[in-house]
Amino acid sequence: MPTLIETLLSLGILKKQDADYLKEESGKTEKSIEALIYEEKLASEEEVAEAKSKIFNVPFRKISEGTEIPEDVLKQISEEAAKFYKFVPLGKRGGILEIGILNPGDFEAKEALKFIAAKEGFAPEFFIITPTTYEQILKRYKTFGEEVTRTLKELETEAFIERGPGIELPIEAPGEAEKIAKEAPIIKMVAVIIKYAVEGRASDIHVEPTKDNLRVRFRVDGVLHAALSLPLNIAPAVVTRIKILSNLRIDETRVPQDGRFHTKVGLKDIDFRISTFPTSLGEKVAMRVLDPSTGLRGLPDLGLQFNNLKKVEQGIKKPFGMILLSGPTGSGKTTTLYGILNILNKEGVNIVTLEDPVEYYISGVNQSQIRPEIGYSFATGLRNVLRQDPNIIMVGEIRDEETASLATHAALTGHIVLSTIHTNNAVGIIHRLIDLKVAPYLIPSSLILCVAQRLIRRLCPRCKEKIKANPEMEKLILNEVSKLPQAIQKELKVSSPIYVYQPKGCDKCLSQGTRGRVAIFETLTMSPQLEKIIIEKPIESEIIREGQRQEMTTMLQDGIIKVLQGLISIGEVVQATEIEK
Template identity: 40%
Template sequence: MAVPLQKKKMLGEMLIAEGIITRGQLERTLAEQKLHGGRLGVILRNLGYVSEEAIIKVLGKQMGIPHMSLDNVIVEPDIAKMIPETVARRYQAIPLYKKGNIITVAMVDPLNVFAIDDIRRITGSDIQTVVSTERDILKSIDRFYSVSSSMQDAIKDFASQAAAEEGIDERPIALEAKAADETPVIKLVNMMITQAVKDGASDIHVEPDEKATRIRYRVDGILHEVMNPPKHLQSGISSRIKIMASLDISEKRVPQDGRLNMNVGEKSLDIRVSTLPTIFGEKVVMRLLDKGAILPGLEEIGFSTAALNKVKKMITKPYGFILVSGPTGSGKTTTLYSALNTINSMEKNIITIEDPVEYQLNIVNQVQINPKAGVTFATGLRSILRQDPDIIMVGEVRDKETAVIAIQAALTGHLVFSTLHTNDAPGAIARLVDMGIEPFLIASSLMVVVGQRLVRKVCQKCKRAYKPTAELLKELEISETSDITFVEGAGCQNCRGTGYSGRIALFEVLVIDEAIRNLIIAKASTTTIRAAAFKTGFTGLREEGLDKAIKGITTLEEVLRVTQEIVE
């Protein structure tokens, strides 16, 4: 490492001060350096007195530059490709992520101003450095650029093949079918799925644009662009995915849905495929479901102690209607599964009807809807009632017919779980009324509504205290003079520079007590029901979010993002 002279002179003393080497070891090292020359740090390592990692940590501390281990680094592809591999190897530097106009670059020598200036010139961005070991840097360069080049090689191979076949006198569909079965496109699509699994993505989006194709992964609920294959490869990619999902590649005018099973490493995936015709071609979305995923318990998904106790009390009732509400992707199905797992036993006949079946539960009879075969939520629910069920789970109440059957089942001695797409828990009642359900039926059957949202968790690797803006505090009705310490993620390799890693749910639990029941029968508004609930200890989603922000689990920005449309 080319550290300035004054820094080198201090290295030995720093290592002694940190208790890493002794005075005698330093003297022997200096004597060796005087005889044979060489860098002090290298000689210390060769003599076995210290590891490269220990030297880097001390130098990082001395220079005031953060030290970073790159063992589990996830490099942003669109950031990394801003720096050619030759430059990365020349300067022993690798870009990690970008925040605003600042790229964080891990370097063996973070004080090499020539390297920093060159990288700044190449990327057109400001550079923030972190220090890492030579071993980590080279290992990360090998790992990322080999994956990146493999992906690019697959795209180039596919593009070359497509160009060679232009002008062949074949029908377009036959040509696409042939291309979709050739090795380059198979390799590209397989790599696309494999990388998505490594990145922890829940969905892959293949989006046609006017002049290119855009591939995006959804990680922790947020979409990230990962590559842009040329426009003329789009039809081959979508055709390959459609073949894998047993869809009709000749039909591009109407949406199609399919599924496929695929193993990636030790993971067994159930992949749901959806196509949609757009003005620039077919958009394809793949939902990745890990069949071996471990289902979290109710205690692990974000319930406060008070809310958890309310829910546990309700799900052990012998009959009644339990609803979970929230927008698409808010974790409703996971909550239902966790509840069913809590009360599951050999003495109970539990039957579910779902679209899709996302988790496989032991001793639970799970039914997948199949509209083409006439199995809808409503028809399936009717059949389930003839199967002597104790507990029924309906994936979603989509229409009046399903709602009526579910409520009748709850009124005739069954415990029924389902979901609704509403903004909050009180809004679920209004949605049922809008469907045409009589208020007295709702009041008689409904026991509890659980409203929920998912917020991203602050990355624990780079969590730091910060001062929220006055505007944000005002929006969330927090006093600017408050002495509460809030946190945010600074951005690191663990979170791909986002400051967030993982998600947790916010919950509000509306128990249908006598007062709420009377308001339902009186056709009271959602606002009135919500106000009445607060008087009896109801805690809203925003309050739950603020509590998690105060505890350092999430940020105020996340709380505002997911609760903005809810009036407390």
């Protein structure tokens, strides 16, 4: 029987050097070949499933997201068996139960299923499924509320047994919170909160004490949503459990603390960045969810397309120079930087980053977290990085004159420098550098590319509603599309009447009408004409005129393109780009 590596090679999915790497790395780390393939993004889940299908002669079943599995079908296989043996029910046809399995070569799993089939009175039919499909179906067994309720009951039962009826948990007492935090129900409670936050695509978890309860909220697509309320008397234990995970001082509740921990949620390796904050009602905890599968993405996945994508791809091929990204906090700049780093991350280059904080760990990149409280700033780090023989330097943010000067000189001396800077648009980056005392004559030689971006909520593909644009919106769309390059206009094929999409809301998007986010961009490249403007007369109107000559797609125009593609709503684009209606 051929191996997974051999089959992927024969299908042309793996390269010989990748196969050699997988064999060597698997021996070193004891990780499975399949886990390494996903970790290094050498093949997709579907490609691996197709290869397994060929090896075991078992058909691959693709299940689309949102496919409902009837409750009577789920009941045929217990949740415990599904978790332990890695198989789930997919559907039923007469006396046949369709079974989705991750590893058809698992003899124990097949034997267990034979036993279950004989007991329940069905004949199993196997299909290979992807890990993502397996996790999605596994979620159907329980709801968030059910798990939380069950855990609270366990906690109450333990309190009753240990302390007797009618006695409240005195967890405000010294040492009691730590004791309770190490008990199984509290450990499970925090694990359940984390699990559902990750599965719900939350970017942040907020654990907040109020006068009446402990409120847990998830930030999804930039908006905070209430997740659940817990009894106030378990608040210290929940916070203490999070502190224990993050290696923070559990006896210090008077000052803020920062920490970090790593855990596996389903098949995902997730990092959590923790911040505690003292309030008058107790400690509040904010947890940033750092999921590499969402944070490390290709440039088109981020929203770059047409001219913007072409300019970025050309810019990162330059041997040296500075690429600067601008936008407000939370506009996705760091995610775009990581996307660029992923492309540049090759065996023959030395990449060093200075970050505050390190959000995602990238294999092969030397990442350093600055610590201003001990004098290790972006500027200090940049001076020392230049002694590390780097090819590519990423600086989290250029926020002062010293960092701006050092970054400019690093770009002039043969390094690629990636960084972020706070301005309203791509044109403003040049003025911001001049404000930071970078000599205008140095900018054309050092600056390759200016990128500005904003994040917009994606419309839910399942429930978005098609409507006719009102006259005001149609006028705006037609006006901006007329300024786009002819090639883009030809592809969009815009004519009156114009139809756009608006959010509606369904169970898939939690009635929000949106699911996920996508960025809108504008890019400005250095050119001989722009060089002349910067040196002679760096007026914004002149730089904008040069951008128009370059056929620069503005953020508004990029947003309108995505509106016409049915990805986002026109209202959010207008709001994000601060255009007067």
